[in-house]
Structure formats: C-alpha cells, structure tokens
Amino acid sequence: MTKALIPGSDASVFGAVHLGYVVVQSERLTDWQRFGSDAIGMHVDRHSPDSLRFRLDDHACRFLIQRGPAEDVTALGWQIDDDDTFDRIVARIADRGVPIVEGNPDQAALRGVERLWRFAGPKGIAQEIFTVPVTTPEPLVMQSSGWVTGEAGLGHVAIVSREPEAMRGYYETVFDSRLTDYIDENISGLKMKIRFLRVNERHHSIAIANIRGVKIDPLRTRVQHINVQSATLDDMLASFGRVTELGFRMQWSVGQHTNDRELSYYCVTPSGFELEVGWNPVVIGPELESTWEPSTHKGISIWGHTTVGETVLTKFAQFQQALHNARTSETIVPQLTGGLPR
Template identity: 80%
Template structure:
C-alpha cells in the first residue's frame, strides 16, 4: 500500500509530463551517430556545440550540449496549465527553495517558450514549462515513430543512497503515486526499486537502492532514460543497429515483470544507459481508480540478460561505489516531505 496521504483537491497528478532531457557531453559526434544512426531519432545540428533529437513534432526532446559532465544535467517537465504551474512554484518557494527563470537562449535550445529551474536530487536540475515549441518540419529518422503524448517522453531511472528522500521529493513537487516495487538480486546484492507515476505512464521515475548498504556503483546521476517505440519492429530494428554499429549493449531484449514492457538497454556515449521499449501497461482512468501497488520478485519475466560484463567493469563499479560512499548524495531536504534520512 502507498504510505503517502490520499491526493488532496489541489493535486497536480496527471497534469505533469516528462518533456525533455538535457545532457552535457564532449562526445557530440558519438552522440550524433548513436541517436540518429543506431536508435533512429531525428537529429538537428543546432551549432558546433549543440545537438538536438526529435521524436515527434516537438523541436527538442533530447538536448546534447558540449561540456565535461558526460551526464544528464536537467529534466524538463511540461505542466498543463498556469494554475498547475503556480501550484508547483508555490510548493517550492514556500519551502524556501529558490527558483530561477531560464534565459531566452536556454528556453530556445530546449524548445520551450519559457522555463523555470530549481534544485533536484543528485544535482539534476528540475525545469518546468507550460508551452513547448513545435514544428511542422517532417521527421527524418529510421524509426516509424515514438509514443509520447499524455504519457510524456518516457521515464528516468535513478540509483540512490537516499531513496525515501527522493521519493518524498517527487511526491511533494508532482504528487507522484507509487505504482509498485521490484525486489531484485544483482551480483549478490539485494536491490529495491520504487516506480512512481505522475500521469498515465506506468512510471516516469524509478528509484533504486541497494538494501542494507548505502552504496552507488555508477558514476552518472541517472542509471537510464527510457523511450518507447511505436512498434515492436522499430524496437527490434534499433536493437540490431546498436549492435551492428558497435555501441555497447548492456541488457538483451526482455520483458519486465511489473509494466510488461518489452525492451533492451544500451550504453549512451556519456555512460548512462538508454532503454528502448515497446508496449508497457498504461494506467488510464479505469485502472487508476482501482490501482494498488504490488511487489514483484525480479525485474524480468524473461530475457534482459547482461551483455559484456567483465571482471574489469565490475571492479570499476566497485571503485566508483567506494568513491561515492565518501561523498554525500545531494538531496533537497526542503522538498523531501519529511522523509529525508
């Protein structure tokens, strides 16, 4: 059962959608080849320091700007209307957290009219906007299409040493609801994953932690980003292109236990993973009215077998975990809903 209170009358649930991902990387040529040639996205070369990927009529779904982070630096959330926008702003400012309006250049690069930014867990800036910029320019991409719309761009998965704090953050800001849990054993470590939804997509945020120990074995702030293919053929074709073009595959094609999505995971040029999926459960109004969280044992019904793990990669993960253990994880206690540890 969800331990959070029942939604209040001023809930913003259902009026928030993941709109775009902002990445900082010095590997723009690799990103171009990865996004356009392997995954099958529409690519625009904005300037020598900027790439953008389109999936639909939005001018920007992925923004890749030159820089040294090699990581996701911001998540952009579309808010349906000004009333909802004002509620979210008030929740942040009433708790003493500053909000900064993005510059005109930042908004233009992200394909939105205006945006406001505030601090997020693990140092990932949260950006909200109401009006995206669209274009009638036809998509030039190998895929036949991607599923966005009311469900938003996809989802973000984050490995955290402070999972309750992070869950509290997204509940406080966006009235997220718990869809379910997965318990998984990874290399002898017990992992718990919380899946949070903010609209009809089964989850827009997944938060994983290793039970009993506060370790984080990955360098990047996000573990993976998910996008949803319109057809099974599209998903399988991109899987083959990723392999043929020599990009690293992390997990083979498989099906998840909770949302039933078929997907594979590959590694982006910046080091975090991209999950390309197809046909997950949609929690529409009828399901929403009766949905109860469950706990699933294991991530996958079948497939999702690891690809290319070596002793050296395991050692690198262990070394990264030791380094992270000496560095406190960035939390935002003002917005943790009293759940910060």
C-alpha cells in the first residue's frame, strides 16, 4: 500500500473515509419496503411503525427510511476508520466555526452505529460521521447474492448543484477528496459537466453535476441518485427484471459508463430520486492511485443508458422545477468550501 493510502500517515484523511449509510425521509414506507426488498433485492428490517432499514452486509443499517414529508435524502453517514482521523475531521469543522454536535442515542441506534456526530452539508443534506458501526451475525434474507461494500463503502451519491465548485471544495476540505475525472455531456441541448470525487478506492463516492453557463437545477430532490454495487452481473440483471415486473419506474436502461466502466441501470425510488444499481466499476487501488491523473470523458455512456418513459410532460415538470429552485439560493457551507470560487 502506498503512503497516499495509509490512513494517518500524514495530515490527510483520504482512504480512511467510507460512505456508511443513507437516511431518507418518506411517508411511503410500504412502497419503500416493496421497492428495496422485492425489487432491488436488499434485506429489510421493519424497525418500527415509523422506520425501516435495509442491510447489504453485516452492518445493521445501510439505508434508514424514516417517516416524514421530505421524500428525499436528509443525511449521509460517513464511517471513519479510527479515532485519530475522526479527531482531525472534527477539528477541521470546529476550527472553521461550523457547529458539530453529537447525535442522541436514539439517532445512533436507528442508524446502526455506536455514536455519531452531525454537521451541516451542501444542499441541506446533513453530514454524519461515526467510527463504530453496529454489526449483526443475523443472516441476510434477500434475493440478491450479495453487494460490494467494504473498503469502498456503501456506494456513491450524485448531486446536481448550482454551486459545483463550492461543493467540491467542501468535500476536499472535510474529507481530502480527490478529483478522479470529469464527464462532459449534452442533454437536451444543455451542456452538463460532472465532477467525480473519490475518498477511498471507489472510483467516486461523490458526483457533482451542473449545467454549464447557467445556474439551474431541474430536480425537486437534493440528490439525483444513490448508487449500490451488485456482487454479480446476474444479480444486477435480475433486479432490473424485478423492478420492471413490479411496476416501478425505470429511468435509464442498462448501459456502461465511459469513466468508471460500471454496467448499471437507473430506476426511480418511491421518494422520486433515482437508485443506480451497478456492477464491476474500476477500482483505484494503490498502483492506480500512485499514477492517477484526472481526465475528461465525452459523454456519460459507452453504450446503453437510454431514457425510459420520458415525455414532454416530464420535461415540462423539470422546467417548472428549475424555475422554482431559481427563486431560492442553494445551501452551501462557506466556511468549509476551502476558499474555492462559488
């Protein structure tokens, strides 16, 4: 392992940070249970009448769905490898004047962690950090044979932002994220630029997209999609079939990305943001890490990923949403943007 990947080898926390869990607020818990368990193939636990959790591995919680009106992702939980690294991150946040508070025992229990600390994040998505997840020996009961987590974390989150450089600066400041690459894409005549940031060996844990030359956001939800990685190609394709058969909306058909080479499809969750189910992306291990240089890819996909069921009405709804969003400023945390231009 190169020094760049050894947590605690210097002031950097890169390599010691992993996406641990996602918190969603929704009134559609029954739909979420059917979607996550029956369609996607995750293990489900009905934690209480007002919450359910999905497992992918021995962690007690990878997705927490809590009853509430947002129909959106409300928090991202990041696992930190050790106490020293955790303390460095806390110091970065506190020293810049951003409040960081310990979550209460009920919050920790719901998320399947021993303790957690919360602080403000871009677009109003709370960022939560923890060191010790609660694990369980209880066997997984699910239609999938398995999911890829471990050192790469849960998966990744993709966000459309009107303030992409501020968001990139935020994750560089807090987690020492590294720029993996860019994608330039033309969608319906609009030029989109996507930045892919990694915090460990996963090709990217955060993707940040913006429309070049104009500050618009056509999405109602804070996130565009959450990604999970199937253990096998058969698992990924089987879940694609179940999503379709059970009547959940498919957004993008199976295809392969230009940059991380992941095969995947995108479907719409009961809360309206998308879930990408993928297989076999590039892993930036120690050898690749030591020589990696960011590059720009033209287009999101090598093949596939064609839109499914898009109509003039859905385009019009996106245009209306963009106008609505333009009336309010996007939430940033300026103390943590690292001085990068907005």
